Amino acid sequence: MTLAPSVSSAREPAGLPARERILRAAERLFYLNGVRATGIDRVVAAAGVTKVTVYRHFPSKDELIAVYLERRHETWIAWFGEALANARAAQPSAARNAHPLDPLLQVARDWFAQPGFRGCAFANAVAEVGATVPAVAAIAARHKSAVRDAIATLLPAGETARDMAWAATLALDGAVANAQSGVGSAEASLQGLRELLEAVALRARARRRRG
Amino acid sequence: MTLAPSVSSAREPAGLPARERILRAAERLFYLNGVRATGIDRVVAAAGVTKVTVYRHFPSKDELIAVYLERRHETWIAWFGEALANARAAQPSAARNAHPLDPLLQVARDWFAQPGFRGCAFANAVAEVGATVPAVAAIAARHKSAVRDAIATLLPAGETARDMAWAATLALDGAVANAQSGVGSAEASLQGLRELLEAVALRARARRRRG
DNA sequence: GCTTAGGTAGACAGACCTGTCTACATAAAG
DNA sequence: CTTTATGTAGACAGGTCTGTCTACCTAAGC
Numbered sequence: 001m002t003l004a005p006s007v008s009s010a011r012e013p014a015g016l017p018a019r020e021r022i023l024r025a026a027e028r029l030f031y032l033n034g035v036r037a038t039g040i041d042r043v044v045a046a047a048g049v050t051k052v053t054v055y056r057h058f059p060s061k062d063e064l065i066a067v068y069l070e071r072r073h074e075t076w077i078a079w080f081g082e083a084l085a086n087a088r089a090a091q092p093s094a095a096r097n098a099h100p101l102d103p104l105l106q107v108a109r110d111w112f113a114q115p116g117f118r119g120c121a122f123a124n125a126v127a128e129v130g131a132t133v134p135a136v137a138a139i140a141a142r143h144k145s146a147v148r149d150a151i152a153t154l155l156p157a158g159e160t161a162r163d164m165a166w167a168a169t170l171a172l173d174g175a176v177a178n179a180q181s182g183v184g185s186a187e188a189s190l191q192g193l194r195e196l197l198e199a200v201a202l203r204a205r206a207r208r209r210r211g
Numbered sequence: 212m213t214l215a216p217s218v219s220s221a222r223e224p225a226g227l228p229a230r231e232r233i234l235r236a237a238e239r240l241f242y243l244n245g246v247r248a249t250g251i252d253r254v255v256a257a258a259g260v261t262k263v264t265v266y267r268h269f270p271s272k273d274e275l276i277a278v279y280l281e282r283r284h285e286t287w288i289a290w291f292g293e294a295l296a297n298a299r300a301a302q303p304s305a306a307r308n309a310h311p312l313d314p315l316l317q318v319a320r321d322w323f324a325q326p327g328f329r330g331c332a333f334a335n336a337v338a339e340v341g342a343t344v345p346a347v348a349a350i351a352a353r354h355k356s357a358v359r360d361a362i363a364t365l366l367p368a369g370e371t372a373r374d375m376a377w378a379a380t381l382a383l384d385g386a387v388a389n390a391q392s393g394v395g396s397a398e399a400s401l402q403g404l405r406e407l408l409e410a411v412a413l414r415a416r417a418r419r420r421r422g
Numbered sequence: 423g424c425t426t427a428g429g430t431a432g433a434c435a436g437a438c439c440t441g442t443c444t445a446c447a448t449a450a451a452g
Numbered sequence: 453c454t455t456t457a458t459g460t461a462g463a464c465a466g467g468t469c470t471g472t473c474t475a476c477c478t479a480a481g482c
Binding site: 033036118120122123124128129130137140144164166167170171173180181185188189191198199202206 | 244245247248329330331333334335337338339340341348351352355374375377378380381382383384385386388389391392396399400402403404406407409410411413414417
């Protein structure tokens with residue numbers, strides 16, 4: 001079995017407290033190489049601390065994974081919400097073909113283009129550890145729900161807004177998974193996502209017209 | 212780190228040749244617990260052979276993983292194509308609300324309900340080993356392309372059929388990922404998938420009408 | 423000044439990983 | 453009958469994994 005490929009062996013700056021360095025190193029390595037594929041020793045090396053220090057701050061690796069996901073959830077959702085708001089603000093509302101979910105497409109494009117993009121951290125964690133770490137499944141569910149809520153802010157409040165936001169969340173998930181596995185597929189994923197989002201938005205408009 | 216949870220320690224029947232038993236055991240364990248999380252020793256035990264026998268048939272674990280994915284791809288696509296065809300044949304074509312992608316929704320429902328469902332084997336493998344095993348990414352791409360082709364058989368051949376099938380593929384991926392991670396989410400995933408598929412189908416009909 | 427928290431270094435236990443080794447058994451094919 | 457393929461059993465090497473251990477250091481708070 002091929003092991004430990006692109007380890008990204010950078011070190012966290014020494015000025016920060018140890019716990020923060022550990023978490024930053026874990027965030028980078030866990031996301032890039034997977035929570036299971038990344039050993040504690042690698043986190044130790046990247047954080048520039050010792051193993052004792054890690055285990056003084058976190059009782060187990062599972063706990064470290066849980067805290068990593070918690071932080072990732074908060075920072076990612078904050079970024080996502082802001083990016084959506086910015087994209088919507090920049091959207092020329094009079095533009096032809098403008099639909100309420102278009103900002104989501106732009107944000108997805110930005111996300112996929114980020115260096116070191118490797119898909120959804122939560123979906124990856126679930127795929128890696130499955131149901132063996134209950135905390136992982138729990139936070140993944142919470143995360144997905146928060147994504148839906150963020151997307152819902154793009155939509156006019158109404159009876160079907162929740163369903164539409166949920167559908168858009170699934171569409172995003174599919175595009176993310178595809179962009180992750182992909183051979184030259186970032187653009188293709190975005191194309192498919194656009195098709196889905198436009199279709200959903202059009203259908204919603206038709207529904208509203210019918211009343 | 213919690214290890215080896217639901218190992219499903221059944222044994223393959225002794226009547227079959229060793230290579231077949233190995234592959235069947237690998238198929239079950241790799242899918243259920245992940246390709247990385249499953250050690251060769253576990254495959255050995257489940258297949259009822261010895262390690263020497265495994266390594267006489269497969270030069271390395273990576274190779275075994277590749278063959279596993281190859282087989283899974285073939286059997287899964289065969290099942291999928293047939294299930295789609297059956298669902299379409301059973302579809303009362305005069306039914307109200309019938310749209311060409313509806314069989315896909317039914318097949319997804321069946322798939323999610325299968326015992327031991329744990330998402331898309333290829334997406335999971337990519338999430339686990341990432342780019343470290345190039346064969347994994349390659350076959351995952353091939354698989355996704357085959358899924359799109361199978362879905363395209365539901366659609367009237369036309370200019371946009373390929374795009375629609377691709378969009379439906381992404382929608383399915385999203386629903387699968389969600390059903391996998393999910394706390395009581397199989398039904399919610401299907402609901403979202405239905406919303407997406409209906410929207411895509413409606414838009415296609417509108418396009419056709421416009422000519 | 424003394425205690426306590428947080429840090430360092432590195433060895434260690436016990437487990438699991440992949441892959442190889444020796445040595446023997448069986449059965450079909452030439 | 454002999455070769456070759458395929459199987460068995462189990463030890464082994466060398467590595468990685470999580471988590472614990474001893475022993476020492478430093479700086480802030482009381």
